[in-house]
Amino acid sequence: MLTPILRDLGILRLILFGFVMIPSILIAQDIANWKSLDATPVALTGANTVNPIFGDGNDSSAQQATITSLFGTVTSPVAVSLNIGESLTVTAMLTLSGGVDGINQYRFGIFNDGGQFLADDRNNWTGGFLHSIGNVIFQARTDGAFVSTGGNATALSAVGDIEGTFNPDSTEPYLLSMRISRDSSTTVDILSRISGGDGAYSQELLLENHPTDLFTFTAFGFLAGGNTSLDQGSLADVSFTSGPIVSNLDFVIREFIYTATDGRAELRISGPAGARCQLVEAADLNFSDPDTNPLTVIQVTTGTLDGNVVILNDEGEADVTIDLGTS
16 A cells, blocks of 8 residues: 555546546545444544554444544644535445344444544534435434434435445445535535445435535544444444545545656556546646656556556456656
């Protein structure tokens, strides 16, 4: 895996062949400030990383677990406020061991903690949106636990497609993603997805033009409920992007390293499996040499290279080395 040494450099632009043209690609930022906000906290390792592990592997040790993190890191938390035409996307890999399936037992979402995270309190958060796996999107509860679907939590009219079987005792991980896009002064669109696992499971929930006055978000959370019998769970590569709405493809540069001595940059691109893309401009990065179109791709180690076109692998990833020139 690439080490995220350099973030927020600016914007790279690329062309997606067979899809639409995307004017900008957003650079992901870490979510690495994890807590177990339960009356009896579960075992938690990697709390200050993007790869937290909850539960110790013993029977049901990760059952009834509320795992959450502020955006950013312990020393640099981030609040994301969306203007009209902007979106926030969170992505993560999820692995579950020893669990059993149950409706409404596994949930994830994006929230505004209202300062309760620092107080180690999961109750009475400001709000947010919660994806109940196999179920629907809920408007988050604000009169009790933020991951609860009781109290004043409200099931929203999301449209969902489900394929395969959800297996909470799976060797293959799941990819989670949720995007909130502000499309007016009073509404948001929400697109939430989970896919993967041994049962080739997928669910996509879409909520459009939802009226709300909540446009600032601070945290991501996951719940394994009290009837899951889950032995252990882990999240990996948990990150967020925010900025202009670029498309419906959730295409991001997740990691970036630039070496000034030789002008080379290493980056990881995430997007639709098998997508073909070409990096076409680096001017926004303020590198004076070269200002070429397209950029020169030196090698691709995950995914494949066809001429100067990068093809993402079956997991929607490509590790790419490009020549940006010296700054």
